[in-house]
Amino acid sequence: MLAQGGLNGGLSSSYVEIGRGMSDSLAKDSRAADSLLKDTILSGLREMAADSVGHVPDSVREKVAAPDSIGAVVTDSVQTDSVAEDTAKVSKSVLDQPVEYTASDSVTFEAGLGNANLYGNSKVNYTNLELQADWITMNMDSSIVHAVGRPDSTGKVQNQPVFKQGSDQYEPERISYNFKTRKAFIDNVYTQQGDGFLISEESKRDAEGVMYVRHGKYTTCNAKHPHFYMALTRAKVRPGKDVVFGPAYLVVEDVPLPLAIPYGFFPFSKKYSSGFIMPTFGDESIRGFYLRDGGYYFAINDMIDLKLIGEIYTKGSWGLSTQSNYRKRYRFNGNFFLSYQNTVEGEKNMPDYSKSTSFKIQWTHRQDAKANPSQSFSASVNFATSNYERNNLTSMYNPENYTQSTRTSSVAYSKTFERIGLTLSSSFNLSQSIQDSSLSMTLPSLDITLARFYPFKRKKAAGKEKWYEKIALSYTGSLSNSIDTKEDLLFKSNLIKDWRNGMRHNVPISATFSLFNYINVTPEFRFTDRMYTHKVMKGWDEENQREVNDTIWGFQNVYNYDMSVSATTKLYGFYTPLFGKKIQTIRHVFTPTVSFNYAPDFGTSRYGYYASYVKTDKDGNVSTVSYSPYSGSLYGVPGRGKTGSVSMDISNNIEMKVRTKNDSVRKVSLIDELGANLSYNMAAERQPWSDLSMRVRIKTPWNYTFSMNAQFATYAYEFDENGRVQVGDRTEWSYGRFGRFQGMSQNLSYTFNNETFRKLFGWGKGRSEEVKETDGETDEEDVGDTNIDPDRKKSERAGAKKEPQKAEVDEDGYLKFQLPWSFTVSYGVTMSENTGAQIRVKKMRYPYKLTHTLNFSGNIRISDGWNLTYSSGYDFNYHRLSMTTASVSRDLHCFSMSASVVLSPYTSYNFTFSANASELADVLKWKKQSSYSSNIEWY
Numbered sequence: 001m002l003a004q005g006g007l008n009g010g011l012s013s014s015y016v017e018i019g020r021g022m023s024d025s026l027a028k029d030s031r032a033a034d035s036l037l038k039d040t041i042l043s044g045l046r047e048m049a050a051d052s053v054g055h056v057p058d059s060v061r062e063k064v065a066a067p068d069s070i071g072a073v074v075t076d077s078v079q080t081d082s083v084a085e086d087t088a089k090v091s092k093s094v095l096d097q098p099v100e101y102t103a104s105d106s107v108t109f110e111a112g113l114g115n116a117n118l119y120g121n122s123k124v125n126y127t128n129l130e131l132q133a134d135w136i137t138m139n140m141d142s143s144i145v146h147a148v149g150r151p152d153s154t155g156k157v158q159n160q161p162v163f164k165q166g167s168d169q170y171e172p173e174r175i176s177y178n179f180k181t182r183k184a185f186i187d188n189v190y191t192q193q194g195d196g197f198l199i200s201e202e203s204k205r206d207a208e209g210v211m212y213v214r215h216g217k218y219t220t221c222n223a224k225h226p227h228f229y230m231a232l233t234r235a236k237v238r239p240g241k242d243v244v245f246g247p248a249y250l251v252v253e254d255v256p257l258p259l260a261i262p263y264g265f266f267p268f269s270k271k272y273s274s275g276f277i278m279p280t281f282g283d284e285s286i287r288g289f290y291l292r293d294g295g296y297y298f299a300i301n302d303m304i305d306l307k308l309i310g311e312i313y314t315k316g317s318w319g320l321s322t323q324s325n326y327r328k329r330y331r332f333n334g335n336f337f338l339s340y341q342n343t344v345e346g347e348k349n350m351p352d353y354s355k356s357t358s359f360k361i362q363w364t365h366r367q368d369a370k371a372n373p374s375q376s377f378s379a380s381v382n383f384a385t386s387n388y389e390r391n392n393l394t395s396m397y398n399p400e401n402y403t404q405s406t407r408t409s410s411v412a413y414s415k416t417f418e419r420i421g422l423t424l425s426s427s428f429n430l431s432q433s434i435q436d437s438s439l440s441m442t443l444p445s446l447d448i449t450l451a452r453f454y455p456f457k458r459k460k461a462a463g464k465e466k467w468y469e470k471i472a473l474s475y476t477g478s479l480s481n482s483i484d485t486k487e488d489l490l491f492k493s494n495l496i497k498d499w500r501n502g503m504r505h506n507v508p509i510s511a512t513f514s515l516f517n518y519i520n521v522t523p524e525f526r527f528t529d530r531m532y533t534h535k536v537m538k539g540w541d542e543e544n545q546r547e548v549n550d551t552i553w554g555f556q557n558v559y560n561y562d563m564s565v566s567a568t569t570k571l572y573g574f575y576t577p578l579f580g581k582k583i584q585t586i587r588h589v590f591t592p593t594v595s596f597n598y599a600p601d602f603g604t605s606r607y608g609y610y611a612s613y614v615k616t617d618k619d620g621n622v623s624t625v626s627y628s629p630y631s632g633s634l635y636g637v638p639g640r641g642k643t644g645s646v647s648m649d650i651s652n653n654i655e656m657k658v659r660t661k662n663d664s665v666r667k668v669s670l671i672d673e674l675g676a677n678l679s680y681n682m683a684a685e686r687q688p689w690s691d692l693s694m695r696v697r698i699k700t701p702w703n704y705t706f707s708m709n710a711q712f713a714t715y716a717y718e719f720d721e722n723g724r725v726q727v728g729d730r731t732e733w734s735y736g737r738f739g740r741f742q743g744m745s746q747n748l749s750y751t752f753n754n755e756t757f758r759k760l761f762g763w764g765k766g767r768s769e770e771v772k773e774t775d776g777e778t779d780e781e782d783v784g785d786t787n788i789d790p791d792r793k794k795s796e797r798a799g800a801k802k803e804p805q806k807a808e809v810d811e812d813g814y815l816k817f818q819l820p821w822s823f824t825v826s827y828g829v830t831m832s833e834n835t836g837a838q839i840r841v842k843k844m845r846y847p848y849k850l851t852h853t854l855n856f857s858g859n860i861r862i863s864d865g866w867n868l869t870y871s872s873g874y875d876f877n878y879h880r881l882s883m884t885t886a887s888v889s890r891d892l893h894c895f896s897m898s899a900s901v902v903l904s905p906y907t908s909y910n911f912t913f914s915a916n917a918s919e920l921a922d923v924l925k926w927k928k929q930s931s932y933s934s935n936i937e938w939y
Contacts, residue, residue: 099179100125101138114140121159122147126179128166133175134159143179168209168239182207191239193268195917196220198237199229211237217251218243218266220917221894228252228894230264242267250924274299277309286345288314303328316344334365334379341388360384374416381409383430385487386437407432421451437487448477470513476506480634496533497551502634503531515567523565530636532556535629540615558609558630560602560638566595584657584665591651596644603640610640645690647679672697672705686729689714692739708746712739717844725839740845743832753822823858852876865891895924 101107105120115137118124122136124145133147149160163170163177163184173188184205191198200216213236219229228251235245242265249260267273279294292311299305304326311319319341327333340359346352365379384407409432414425429442452474456466481501485493493499510524537550573588603610612626630637654670674697679690692712699705716735718728732739834849857871867889873882887900896916901909914925 097127099138101136103136116140129177130164131161131175131177132159132164133161144176145179146174146176148174165209186211193237193239193243193266196266196268197222197226198243199226200235203237209239211239213237216245218245219894220915223893226894227892231256240268277307279311284313286315287317287343290314290317292319313344315347318342330368331371332365332367332377334363336364337362339388343387356387358385358388360388374418375414377413379411381411381430382407383409383432386434389434406434421453423447423449423451425449432487438484439487439490440482440484441490442480442482444479444481446479448475450475467511467513470511471509472511473507473509478504478635482634500632500634501533504635505529505531519567519569521565521567523563525561525563527559527561528638529557529559530630530633532558532630532633536632537611537629538625538627539613540625542616545618552629556630558633558637560599562597562599562643564595564597566593568593582658584659586654586656586670589653589655591653593647593649593651595647595649597647599643601640601642602638607638609637642683643681644683645679645681647677649675649677651675669699672699687715687727689731691742704750706748708744710744711742713742714739716740717839717846725844737843743830743848745828745830747826747828749824749826751822751824754820820861821858823856825856826854828853855882865893 101116101118101122101124103118103120103122107119108117109115110117118136118138120134122133124131124136124138124147131145131147134150135148137146139145147161147163149157151157157173161172161175163172163175163186169191170186171190172186175184175186175189177184186203186205187201189198189200189203189211196218197220198213198216198218200211200213202215203211203213205211212234213232214234216232216235217226217229218232218235219226221227221229230245230248231251232245232248235243237243245264245266247260247262248264250257267275275297277293277295277297279291281289281291283289290311290313293309294311295307295309297305297307305324307323309321309323311317319339321337321339323335323337325335338359338361341357343356343358345354361381361383363379363381365377367377409430410427412425412427414423416423425447427442427445427447429445430439431441432439452472454469454472456471457469479502481499483490483493483499485498505528507527508524509526510522513521513523515521533555534551534553535556537552539548539550540546541548568591571590571592573590575586575588577583577586609630610626610628612624615623615625617623628637652671652674654674656668656670657665658668660666673695675695677693681688681690691714693709694712695707695709697705697707713727714731714733715727716730716732716737717725717740718730720726830851831848832851833846835846837847837849839846853873853876855871855873857869859867859869861867868886869888870884870886872884874880875882881903884903885900886903887898889896889898894916895913897913899909899911901907908929910927910929912925912927914927
């Protein structure tokens with residue numbers, strides 16, 4: 001049965017609808033209670049609504065009339081006054097909106113007391129307020145409602161109260177609410193604030209929604225019985241904004257800890273908010289005590305933020321850093337980091353005293369591919385002075401900073417004009433060597449590319465295509481300005497004298513014709529032009545016995561050209577086995593290519609690209625030295641000597657088709673490619689044959705591709721007049737030997753995991769449940785070298801609740817044992833001629849030497865929450881382990897623990913224990929790491 005009704009502070013009628021199946025006695029009691037309730041309501045109405053002359057307004061009379069429990073209409077017996085309009089004012093205690101209520105079990109009224117009792121899944125609605133409970137009692141006179149859950153036969157409380165008003169929601173054990181004052185008294189309330197949960201024994205709620213709590217608990221653990229909490233003696237809670245509390249102490253596993261604070265503040269915000277960043281305190285033996293990584297976070301808007309942090313040491317060192325992240329949806333995103341350090345080491349006026357400055361800049365910018373298909377801009381800048389990492393405690397014991405030999409940076413912009421096929425692109429490139437602080441910079445680099453077009457093709461084709469319509473033309477232009485220098489000399493360099501600049505144009509003209517319908521012939525003409533701003537003429541200073549340079553400024557033009565023609569075809573061979581049904585067909589594809597290249601000798605005097613001077617040394621020996629005035633230029637100089645070479649290349653591919661068990665056909669690659677290349681220079685006076693280059697690529701069934709390139713020298717070693725070994729003019733073939741193998745370099749790697757042996761040998765295919773491969777923790781954004789605290793990143797992700805998954809069982813119904821793991825091994829081998837050893841005179845061959853590298857890494861997920869990762873290798877040169885690291889992490893539900901150790905060559909360790917929730921990540925955190933400094937984080 002369902003009971004429902006309405007209450008308007010004594011003005012609205014109240015009725016009870018009773019189902020037909022109710023007993024007569026219950027209906028009788030209900031009608032009697034209803035009659036008493038109406039009498040009480042009418043009496044109150046007369047007192048509140050009657051005016052000075054004792055009449056009741058018509059509006060009130062109409063509202064009073066209502067059907068009783070059996071359908072009769074009850075009316076007031078007060079006579080109507082002759083006055084047409086009512087001048088009485090309604091009492092302020094009257095509610096301005098009706099109170100609606102429902103109950104799934106029953107509704108009873110207490111005669112004389114003005115109380116209404118709602119039983120079973122009861123609900124009361126008033127304006128934006130909603131109250132649900134198993135038992136709700138309403139007092140008609142005082143407008144107070146009480147709600148509580150009721151225990152069942154087992155003692156478990158059913159349908160505890162749920163209080164909702166606007167965006168606020170509470171789940172208390174008991175609540176009393178006043179409709180007029182909008183205040184409430186709540187017992188044992190449980191509510192979520194931000195990513196945390198607030199539990200209080202006693203609390204009062206005012207009309208604005210602010211709660212005043214006594215004996216409360218605040219925790220970020222979502223367990224029913226939290227593993228830890230901050231015990232708050234008293235607190236003030238502004239829902240959705242903050243919690244301010246008085247004396248509080250930490251409780252872990254119901255054990256109070258001697259960690260107390262006199263007062264505190266927890267902010268809550270559904271959007272980004274600004275705030276202070278707590279610093280880290282510690283001691284560093286060289287620079288003294290420090291406060292670092294403290295500052296302020298600016299939440300500018302939803303698209304950009306800014307973090308300013310600093311560090312200061314007692315011996316005079318200091319540093320400032322700024323970091324910003326920005327994102328505009330569907331347009332672009334990126335981050336920026338800039339750090340400056342002023343480092344003072346040692347004591348003043350002492351021999352070990354030193355002062356240095358260093359800085360680091362990082363910028364990453366990515367444009368959404370859909371933002372502008374014809375225009376793109378990207379940036380990846382990572383630059384730091386050579387002493388920055390040494391002075392920075394965050395990166396001091398990061399192994400990557402010691403193994404990283406170079407840093408590269410680039411900023412690129414491109415614009416495409418699709419209608420004419422023109423692309424303009426510009427870039428800034430920087431390569432920095434950490435070892436010797438040298439750098440190579442290109443600023444700017446401008447490229448102009450005109451896509452291939454056919455200048456002689458008719459706009460409206462009629463008849464057969466003419467041969468000249470197949471001629472294609474394209475253009476590529478480059479303008480660059482670069483320098484190779486040291487980082488301390490970069491800003492002291494001269495743009496004209498120290499920087500290399502120039503422009504290059506490439507114009508290829510080509511066409512493709514078909515010969516005998518099977519051979520494709522492609523002639524091509526290539527023209528390259530270089531433009532420089534100066535050239536360097538050299539001479540010999542006989543008096544000082546040194547080479548002198550004379551720079552001649554002015555426009556310099558250097559060009560060259562060459563032409564070629566190539567012919568290629570494809571030959572197919574098929575073999576069908578006579579016996580066996582599994583192999584259907586084997587196909588062999590043979591691709592031969594022959595090409596001829598010609599270029600004139602640009603070293604002749606008529607081009608002026610090469611010059612010479614006469615050198616007389618102190619002993620009177622006279623010699624001629626040849627050089628090129630453009631040898632140091634940006635795009636170089638054309639080579640000397642005429643070229644007329646014939647190149648031959650062959651490529652083989654072998655595949656077969658096999659039938660599977662379900663009678664389908666699958667293609668299997670036996671040899672993906674097996675090829676060789678050799679050329680002969682008809683214009684060369686000596687050694688016209690090139691070395692033989694061979695390549696092989698094989699795809700294995702285990703999703704691994706094996707590839708290798710090898711070089712075989714054509715000409716054999718011989719002794720010169722002085723008994724030294726040199727490459728002679730006689731080929732290895734003339735001795736009846738194949739070309740001399742010069743060496744190869746190969747790297748093999750493979751990852752083993754739970755699925756490896758099942759895939760290789762078919763183990764476990766009959767199981768109904770397959771073990772899923774589980775990886776270690778991974779991050780979406782590969783940021784490379786960054787200064788963002790990984791612990792902070794981890795805490796930001798910790799608020800997300802994990803969906804419970806059903807445990808897997810084996811065929812016998814027992815819990816299936818799972819130990820997800822992966823192991824990656826990488827082996828590299830380089831084979832080369834050991835020219836430092838004694839040559840074997842009989843075959844004129846040097847012995848070979850092997851260089852090995854072995855690296856391995858992996859992870860093991862011991863159980864849910866436990867993850868172990870490791871990496872190491874073996875150094876075959878020093879016969880010892882290379883860089884070895886290991887780390888273990890433990891998810892403790894509301895806390896995370898991680899420990900890492902570096903064993904070789906820089907021994908160090910790092911231990912971190914912190915809360916997962918972002919609100920407590922900087923408060924409940926303990927970090928310890930080894931170094932010549934101690935690092936303490938406490939608050």
